[in-house]
Amino acid sequence: MPLSALTSLDDFYQLLAASLKDNSLTKLLLSKYKGADKSLERLTIRPLTLQNEPVLCFVYQHQTNHITKNYGYDEGVEIIKSLLSSDFKSAYLTLAGAEIQVEISKKGKLKITTHKVKENADSQLQHNRDKKRFVDIKRPFLTQLGITDKQQNLIPAMSKKWKQINKFIEVFGQALEVSACNKGEPVNVVDFGSGKGYLTFAIHDYLRHSLHNDAQVTGVELRQGLADLCNETAATLDHHGLSFVCGDVKTHAPKQTDVMIALHACDIATDYAINYGIQANAAIIMCSPCCHKQIRPQMHSPALFKPMLQYGVHMGQQAEMVTDSLRALFLEAYGYTTKVFEFISLEHTNKNKMILAIKKNQHNGKEKSEILRQIADIKNYYGIKEHCLETLLAENSKQNEV
Numbered sequence: 016m017p018l019s020a021l022t023s024l025d026d027f028y029q030l031l032a033a034s035l036k037d038n039s040l041t042k043l044l045l046s047k048y049k050g051a052d053k054s055l056e057r058l059t060i061r062p063l064t065l066q067n068e069p070v071l072c073f074v075y076q077h078q079t080n081h082i083t084k085n086y087g088y089d090e091g092v093e094i095i096k097s098l099l100s101s102d103f104k105s106a107y108l109t110l111a112g113a114e115i116q117v118e119i120s121k122k123g124k125l126k127i128t129t130h131k132v133k134e135n136a137d138s139q140l141q142h143n144r145d146k147k148r149f150v151d152i153k154r155p156f157l158t159q160l161g162i163t164d165k166q167q168n169l170i171p172a173m174s175k176k177w178k179q180i181n182k183f184i185e186v187f188g189q190a191l192e193v194s195a196c197n198k199g200e201p202v203n204v205v206d207f208g209s210g211k212g213y214l215t216f217a218i219h220d221y222l223r224h225s226l227h228n229d230a231q232v233t234g235v236e237l238r239q240g241l242a243d244l245c246n247e248t249a250a251t252l253d254h255h256g257l258s259f260v261c262g263d264v265k266t267h268a269p270k271q272t273d274v275m276i277a278l279h280a281c282d283i284a285t286d287y288a289i290n291y292g293i294q295a296n297a298a299i300i301m302c303s304p305c306c307h308k309q310i311r312p313q314m315h316s317p318a319l320f321k322p323m324l325q326y327g328v329h330m331g332q333q334a335e336m337v338t339d340s341l342r343a344l345f346l347e348a349y350g351y352t353t354k355v356f357e358f359i360s361l362e363h364t365n366k367n368k369m370i371l372a373i374k375k376n377q378h379n380g381k382e383k384s385e386i387l388r389q390i391a392d393i394k395n396y397y398g399i400k401e402h403c404l405e406t407l408l409a410e411n412s413k414q415n416e417v
């Protein structure tokens with residue numbers, strides 16, 4: 016729709032829906048709030064991807080706090096319509112290339128002003144930043160996966176995924192440099208819970224295209240449909256050595272693995288993945304744990320902590336810290352130098368912690384027993400009876416003894 020043809024709220028909603036379809040929506044700001052909630056000042060709405068699904072993220076900006084809610088596109092548009100016909104009297108829509116302002120007067124009179132925008136200083140800055148990215152935005156797999164459009168420009172709604180891919184490759188590239196992987200030999204990678212394959216394609220492309228390594232990369236995914244979809248995509252591109260299998264991390268047959276990846280594998284799936292990496296003697300283990308259900312109900316915290324832990328969010332944070340600390344310590348005990356850090360500051364998701372473990376050249380038994388003693392002390396302190404990774408590691412040593 017040409018901007019000059021915008022005369023009614025219905026036109027505005029049509030433009031909004033079209034901008035979601037062609038991914039040109041950057042932001043919608045609703046202001047001049049006249050509703051009952053005296054502390055609400057404005058509402059900012061942006062498209063983003065959560066768990067591989069596109070959503071509209073609503074940030075309600077109150078005087079002293081912000082409240083975030085995510086909705087599917089259709090539901091989100093309906094909410095916007097209802098808010099604009101009642102409580103909010105102004106809307107400012109920012110699209111790629113245009114800005115549209117809607118003002119509703121006290122008497123209900125509508126005024127719509129539009130103007131086209133050229134690339135501004137911000138987008139120029141973004142463009143400059145893009146030049147420093149680890150993944151070349153022109154790579155064909157990004158278009159196939161819906162990160163870039165046919166002209167190989169970033170689709171705004173995928174900008175967070177794009178940042179995540181780049182950060183992931185940056186961390187991986189640095190880990191590979193210092194790892195024991197023989198750079199002249201093909202690197203074998205397994206990605207558990209590969210989902211839609213964003214990171215699997217990216218690591219394959221990085222190894223094959225940027226590092227000229229004859230890497231073999233396998234995505235292991237529980238859902239057959241996603242494994243098939245990724246194989247079809249790989250087949251349309253020139254991605255030799257990349258394949259996806261339908262499988263469960265809990266039962267996946269071991270094979271030679273230099274790099275084990277598990278990003279956002281739920282709960283104990285992360286423990287199975289780490290155990291796989293340790294058994295395979297992987298040079299690099301990268302995981303970003305998701306939820307932490309196993310440890311939380313087992314934890315008995317000291318009475319001193321009770322006033323702090325009456326707040327549910329702290330309980331969750333404590334369970335997460337203890338679960339992931341134990342994972343990191345087990346990796347240390349089994350001969351890995353391990354780091355735990357914020358992977359990328361993904362707005363509106365807490366799944367941004369990474370455990371990165373790089374196999375040491377040498378490891379002494381004394382170090383291992385000392386770390387295992389520390390683990391036992393932590394478990395005792397919190398009254399933890401079972402940690403999945405510990406159970407799996409113990410089962411393996413029993414099998415190795417037989």
Ligand SMILES: C[S@@+](CC[C@H](N)C(=O)[O-])C[C@H]1O[C@@H](n2cnc3c(N)ncnc32)[C@H](O)[C@@H]1O
Pocket residue numbers: 066207208209210211212213214235236237238241262263264265277278279280281284
């Ligand atoms: C949140 S998605 C993450 C996808 C991808 N790793 C990423 O970070 O973009 C988690 C994926 O793990 C898969 N999954 C869950 N449990 C699994 C298991 N036991 N074995 C293999 N895949 C699993 C799910 O089907 C889902 O596609």
